[in-house]
Structure formats: C-alpha cells, structure tokens
Amino acid sequence: MKKSIFLLFTSISLLSSCSSDDSDTIIDPDPTPDVNAVRLVTDPTFGNILTDADGMSLYFFSRDTKEQSECNNDCKTAWPIFYKADLTLDDGLDAADFGVITRTDGDKQNTYKGWPLYYFFNDNVAGDTNGDKVGNNWYIAKPDYSLxxxxxxxxxxxxxxxxxxxxxxxxxxxxxxxxxxxxxxxxxxxxxxxxxxxxxxxxxxxxxxxxxxxxxxxxxxxxxxxxxxxxxxxxxxxxxxxxxxxxxxxxxxxxxxxxxxxxxxxxxxxxxxxxxxxxxxx
Structure with a gap:
C-alpha cells in the first residue's frame, strides 16, 4: 500500500514538473495575426482604399483644405473621427504621408497627405463605402488620387x-x-x-x-x-x-x-x- 502511494505521488510530481517547464514554450496552435491600424485594401469599385484594422472604410472631407477638420458637432456624429496613437501601416503606405492634428474640440485625429480621416456612420460592415460622394464633398480615402x-x-x-x-x-x-x-x-x-x-x-x-x-x-x-x-x-x-x-x-x-x-x-x-x-x- 505504501509503495502504491509513493508511485502515485511521484507521477503527480513529474506531471506538475513537466507542465511548469513547458509553460514557457507553449505555442498557440491558432495565433491571431497582427493587423495594422491602417490597411490598404483593394475595393472592386475604387481600387486601393484606406481602412482601419477591421476593414471599415476611411474618408476625406472636401472642406478640410487647411489640414484642420471642418467637421464638428452634428457632422462629427455622422462622420466619426479616426485616430490611433500607434499608427502601424500596411506595406505600400508611407509613414511620411500620415500625421496627427489636434482638433478645435481638443480631440486628436489622424491625417493622410494633410486630409483628416473619418468613418461614415452608415457603413455597417467591413467593405461598405456608402459615404463616397455624399454631398459631393465626402470621398473614400485613397492613397493614389491624382487630384x-x-x-x-x-x-x-x-x-x-x-x-x-x-x-x-x-x-x-x-x-x-x-x-x-x-x-x-x-x-x-x-x-x-x-x-x-x-x-x-x-x-x-x-x-x-x-x-x-x-x-x-x-x-x-x-x-x-x-x-x-x-x-x-x-x-x-x-x-x-x-x-x-x-x-x-x-x-x-x-x-x-x-x-x-x-x-x-x-x-x-x-x-x-x-x-x-x-x-x-x-
């Protein structure tokens, strides 16, 4: 009986020891890949567009001609601002094209080539581009506009x-x-x-x-x-x-x-x- 108890204790000790030793080297069998804060996504209508990490489309506002946001109050509700402090980028995007402004309301907002970036409240899922050409002054954010x-x-x-x-x-x-x-x-x-x-x-x-x-x-x-x-x-x-x-x-x-x-x-x-x-x- 004592021999059996000893063997059981030894087995438990060995199992605990192995679990402890392996805990530092366990590899997640299904790791989640890192996703950049700004992605370069190919859209069937617009070609390359800028999105956030979740694939939600970003937009430019025609009135933002002086590298400051002209979208405030109710406008900001319909067009939420985009801001990430750690702005990681997909390949094909140049960090020099991105910046940060402090808006008149005190919030920070990311810019691309001087144009502040926004979401559209009526985009419901990744891939939606419902905000393009709204009012003839909202346009899908693209890295390759000629004008x-x-x-x-x-x-x-x-x-x-x-x-x-x-x-x-x-x-x-x-x-x-x-x-x-x-x-x-x-x-x-x-x-x-x-x-x-x-x-x-x-x-x-x-x-x-x-x-x-x-x-x-x-x-x-x-x-x-x-x-x-x-x-x-x-x-x-x-x-x-x-x-x-x-x-x-x-x-x-x-x-x-x-x-x-x-x-x-x-x-x-x-x-x-x-x-x-x-x-x-x-």
Missing part, C-alpha cells in the same frame, strides 16, 4: 493687399466654392484668355512660369465626381500641361500654404478662376 475636390471660401486680396472673401461669381462675399486641387491641397486655376487646348499665357522661355506655373500630373485615380474623359494634355513649348474641358490648368506661384487660393483676385477677380465641374467647356 482632390475641395470646397472652401475663396480668399483673394484687395488693392491694399488685405485678405478679402469672394463668392463663386468672383464678387466680394462669403460662400463655399468647389474647386480642384492637387492631391496635397494646392489650388488649381484656369486662365480666361486661353482658348480650347491652347495656352495663351506662358512665354516661350517660361520667364513668367513662376507666377502661374503650368500644371501637369499623370491622371490615375480621381474623386468620383470627376470624369477622366474631361481631362487631356497639350504641349507647351516642349512641356506637357494638363487640361480640363479644354482649359489649360495652372497653379498660382503666391499660393504658399496649403489651402491658399489667392489667385482668384489677380490681377482682378475672375481673370484666373478656380476649376470645378461647373466650369464652361472651351
């Missing part, structure tokens, strides 16, 4: 050099106006004296190009309000310039900060209009 579509107050300057608000009709007044920008928010203009597919501004030696630089980029992906077929290219003394509805496109050299649109009043209001889908084709 962006902005909506902001036009601010030129008066004869004394002071800031002055203009409407879409280029008269003094307050109004939000739609217009195209580069992917990073630089305003794009047309010239009223240009003719169809013909640049009538740029000098052959490009001596005046620093004032109104010709604009060109290879069109890849566009916000859904823009039609790729409306764009073309022309040759300007050996350089390529992008056109929209036959109108050559330019930057303004004195737009030094993101969101500037000072060109609307140079040399007088309306000579260099911003460019949007309502512009008259040439």
């Amino acid at each position: 962006m579509y902005a909506e902001a107050q036009l601010i030129g300057r008066d004869s004394d050099g002071n800031d002055q608000n203009f409407t879409s009709e280029y008269v003094v007044g307050d109004e939000l106006t739609f217009y195209m920008t580069s992917s990073t928010g630089r305003t794009i203009y047309a010239f009223v004296n240009d003719t169809k597919d013909d640049n009538n501004y740029t000098a052959q030696d490009f001596s005046n190009d620093p004032i109104w630089p010709i604009f060109h980029i290879d069109i890849d992906r566009l916000p859904s309000i823009l039609d790729r077929n409306d764009f073309g290219t022309i040759d300007v003394f050996g350089r390529t310039q992008l056109t929209y509805k036959g109108r050559p496109l330019y930057y303004f050299g004195q737009d030094t900060n993101r969101g500037d649109n000072y060109g609307v009043s140079v040399p007088s209001p309306g000579i260099w209009p911003v460019v949007n889908t309502d512009i008259t084709p040439l």
Whole structure:
C-alpha cells in the first residue's frame, strides 16, 4: 500500500514538473495575426482604399483644405473621427504621408497627405463605402488620387493687399466654392484668355512660369465626381500641361500654404478662376 502511494505521488510530481517547464514554450496552435491600424485594401469599385484594422472604410472631407477638420458637432456624429496613437501601416503606405492634428474640440485625429480621416456612420460592415460622394464633398480615402475636390471660401486680396472673401461669381462675399486641387491641397486655376487646348499665357522661355506655373500630373485615380474623359494634355513649348474641358490648368506661384487660393483676385477677380465641374467647356 505504501509503495502504491509513493508511485502515485511521484507521477503527480513529474506531471506538475513537466507542465511548469513547458509553460514557457507553449505555442498557440491558432495565433491571431497582427493587423495594422491602417490597411490598404483593394475595393472592386475604387481600387486601393484606406481602412482601419477591421476593414471599415476611411474618408476625406472636401472642406478640410487647411489640414484642420471642418467637421464638428452634428457632422462629427455622422462622420466619426479616426485616430490611433500607434499608427502601424500596411506595406505600400508611407509613414511620411500620415500625421496627427489636434482638433478645435481638443480631440486628436489622424491625417493622410494633410486630409483628416473619418468613418461614415452608415457603413455597417467591413467593405461598405456608402459615404463616397455624399454631398459631393465626402470621398473614400485613397492613397493614389491624382487630384482632390475641395470646397472652401475663396480668399483673394484687395488693392491694399488685405485678405478679402469672394463668392463663386468672383464678387466680394462669403460662400463655399468647389474647386480642384492637387492631391496635397494646392489650388488649381484656369486662365480666361486661353482658348480650347491652347495656352495663351506662358512665354516661350517660361520667364513668367513662376507666377502661374503650368500644371501637369499623370491622371490615375480621381474623386468620383470627376470624369477622366474631361481631362487631356497639350504641349507647351516642349512641356506637357494638363487640361480640363479644354482649359489649360495652372497653379498660382503666391499660393504658399496649403489651402491658399489667392489667385482668384489677380490681377482682378475672375481673370484666373478656380476649376470645378461647373466650369464652361472651351
């Protein structure tokens, strides 16, 4: 009887010892893979889009032209902000393109190429993209937009050099106006004296190009309000310039900060209009 008790005690001791020794080396047979905070997901309609770790779509707001959120109060309820302090990224995304802002309400929010990132309250499951083109000022967040579509107050300057608000009709007044920008928010203009597919501004030696630089980029992906077929290219003394509805496109050299649109009043209001889908084709 004593021998049996001894053998039982020895077996229990050995079992406990083995369990203790192995506890540091047990491997989860079905580990959960790490998922990045921002994912690069292929959508059948939009191509590559940005989502969170759960696959919920992220969005840009056209009014956020100055790297600050213009979506507050009720807007913020419908478009919850996206923020992760530890912003791990999928391959194909560049950490230099991401940033963080502190909103006017004190909350922090992640940005991509200066555009704050949001969710849409009516996206219910991963893969939903119901927020795209809502109000013509919300667009699915993509890493490869060639251009962006902005909506902001036009601010030129008066004869004394002071800031002055203009409407879409280029008269003094307050109004939000739609217009195209580069992917990073630089305003794009047309010239009223240009003719169809013909640049009538740029000098052959490009001596005046620093004032109104010709604009060109290879069109890849566009916000859904823009039609790729409306764009073309022309040759300007050996350089390529992008056109929209036959109108050559330019930057303004004195737009030094993101969101500037000072060109609307140079040399007088309306000579260099911003460019949007309502512009008259040439």
